[in-house]
Each structure stands twice: as C-alpha cells, then as structure tokens.
Amino acid sequence: MNLPGGKKIVEYLLYLLSFSLPFYGIITNIITILLIITIVFSIKFVQNFSNLSKDKKIFLIVFILLYIVQIAGLTNTQNFSNGFFVLEKTLSLLLFPLIFIALGDLSISLIKRILKIFVLGCFIASLICICNALLVNYSLNVMTSFLPALYDISMSKI
Numbered sequence: 444m445n446l447p448g449g450k451k452i453v454e455y456l457l458y459l460l461s462f463s464l465p466f467y468g469i470i471t472n473i474i475t476i477l478l479i480i481t482i483v484f485s486i487k488f489v490q491n492f493s494n495l496s497k498d499k500k501i502f503l504i505v506f507i508l509l510y511i512v513q514i515a516g517l518t519n520t521q522n523f524s525n526g527f528f529v530l531e532k533t534l535s536l537l538l539f540p541l542i543f544i545a546l547g548d549l550s551i552s553l554i555k556r557i558l559k560i561f562v563l564g565c566f567i568a569s570l571i572c573i574c575n576a577l578l579v580n581y582s583l584n585v586m587t588s589f590l591p592a593l594y595d596i597s598m599s600k601i
Contacts, residue, residue: 453481456474457553458560459474460474461557461558461560461564465567479542482546502544503540506536506537507537513529
C-alpha cells in the first residue's frame with residue numbers, strides 16, 4: 444500500500460520531529476509514531492531493507508543487539524516501571540536508525556534543512572527557558588539566582 448505524496452508527508456514529519464526534539468516528550472513521541480506509520484505505508488519498506496549494503500546491515504544489527512541487551516537487563520531489576528522507562532528512552536536508538544535506513548539515501552539539502560529546523564527549535568526552546576527563568580525570578584523578587592553579578596539588587600526598588 445503506497446500513500447500518494449508519501450515522500451512529502453515523511454519530509455514534513457521529519458521537519459516536525461526535528462523542531463519538536465527540544466520540547467516536551469509527548470509531542471515528539473506522537474510525531475515519531477506518525478513518522479513510522481507513514482514510512483511503513485508509503486515507502487517500499489521491505490524492498491529498502493533487502494537492498495541494504497553489508498555495512499548498513501551490520502550497523503542495524505548493532506542497534507538491534509543494543510536494544511536486546513537492554514531488554515535482557517530487565518531480568519536483573521526489581522523496579523520494572525523504571526526498567527520500562529529506560530527501555531522507552533532507549534527505543535529511539537533502535538527506531539531512528541530503522542527510520543533512516545528505511546528512507547534510503549537522503550539528499551544533503553534535506554539534511555541541511557532538517558538541521559536548520561532543529562537549530563530553530565533549540566533557539567526557540569532556549570528563549571522559552573530564559574523567559575520562564577526571568578518570570579519566575581521576577582515573581583520571587585530575587586534576580587540574584589538568574590544573573591548574580593548583574594542583578595544584585597532587590598527588584599522592588601526598581
């Protein structure tokens with residue numbers, strides 16, 4: 444089953460994913476799931492895996508083995524909720540190589556656009572963090588915890 448315009452949908456989902464990485468995890472998880480579903484239904488998924496070179500197959504096997512080691516590590520834990528949390532966090536080590544191998548060769552221009560959008564997301568997330576720190580410190584009337592040398596006065600005197 445091939446979706447019409449599947450390559451464009453995947454491209455836009457890659458943009459959204461790269462922008463959302465610095466933000467809250469639920470958004471990133473939803474976009475990752477949508478990306479995987481779109482890749483499976485829109486691209487010749489099985490054909491891309493059968494045409495892999497030996498180096499890429501070894502690369503993929505290493506990531507699969509890493510995740511299997513993480514799963515085997517669950518047998519040695521008493522805290523399964525923490526163990527499954529660790530599995531969830533390391534799932535990206537398995538999924539992202541699968542996604543990029545399934546996509547095949549990406550153009551340099553697409554990779555540059557993805558990286559620029561990621562930098563933009565990081566910049567916006569940084570601005571949000573700085574504004575939040577200023578707001579919290581201003582509401583507490585103690586700016587010394589934000590920039591101690593610059594704001595070493597009480598904000599109520601300004």
